[in-house]
Amino acid sequence: MPQSPSADPSPGDHPARPTAGEVTRAALKTPKAAAIAGIVFSLLLLAIFGLLRSAVPADPLERGIWLITDRGQVGLALNLVPFAGIAFLWFIGVLRDRLGAQEDRFFATVFFGSALLLLATIFVTAAMIGALLLASSVTPADVLVNSPTFTFARATIYILVSVYAHKLAGVFLFTTSTVVIVTRIAPRWIALLGYALAVIVLFGSYFISWSFMVLPIWVLLMSIHIVMETFRRPV
Structure with missing residues (x-):
């Protein structure tokens, strides 16, 4: 007798296989330890700012005595x-991971763009200070500080920090605080504090030389909340 063809299995007989995208997302799950990146960044930036401010005067016309007396501290x-820059990138990644599908394209662009530009400005400033240190090791300090090269480099460093870095920090605080309010990924008071600190950085940097310090302080508060929420969740 001819055998009857076997019946095709119904779609419900076998569970649906996960797609390649789902497998990739599961494999690339953000580690909980990444939540401490913001704390690391905050502490490092506070240490960096403290070391530089105690050695290098804020006056762009200063005479460069720190090239002789405080080389080790500046170095x-x-x-x-x-290391602070790497930790900051991890902090941005943690924030975007928490936003998930709630991430708005407009605010995400400004938030992410201002963070990258701020990081680039910090790196360029550090590179210029390092170049002055390197130049002072092969050129007598009294010759270097009286040269047009030192005057130009010192003025450029001052403008990068007091104008561009401060304004980018203010934009980052403002956009990130807005994202916090809209998505509720953190308490509302953290966002309101971020708005207040953004105003200080944007408009008070000329009068308050330490106003840049508000950025790592706010990131530290935000990171502590993220760490508490992250390790409170079940695995």
Whole structure:
């Protein structure tokens, strides 16, 4: 007798296989330890800023005595900058991971763009300070500080920090605080504090030389909340 063809299995007989995208997302799950990146960045930036401010005067017309007396202190601060930058990138990644599908394209672009530009400005400033240190090791300090090269480099460093870095930090605080309010990924008071600190950075940097310090302080508060929420969740 001819055998009857076997019946095709119904779609419900076998569970649906996960797609390649779902497997990739599961494999690339953000580690919980990444939540501490913001804390690392905040502490490093506070240390860097403290070391540089105690050695290098804020006056762009200063005479460069720090090239002789505080070379080790300034060099230590510059060596910490790359690690702070890496930690900042991880912090941005943690924020975007928490936003998930709630991420708005407009605010995400400004938020991410201002963070990258701020990081680039910090790196360029550190590179210029490092170049002055390197130049002072092969050129007598009294000759270097009286040269047009030192005047130009010192003025450029001052403008990068007091104008561009401060304004980018203010934009980052403002956009990130807006994202926090809209998505509720953190308490509302953190966002309101971010708005207040953004105003200080944007409009008070000329009068308050330490106003840039508000950025790592706010990131530290935000990171502590993220760490508490992250490790409170079940695995």
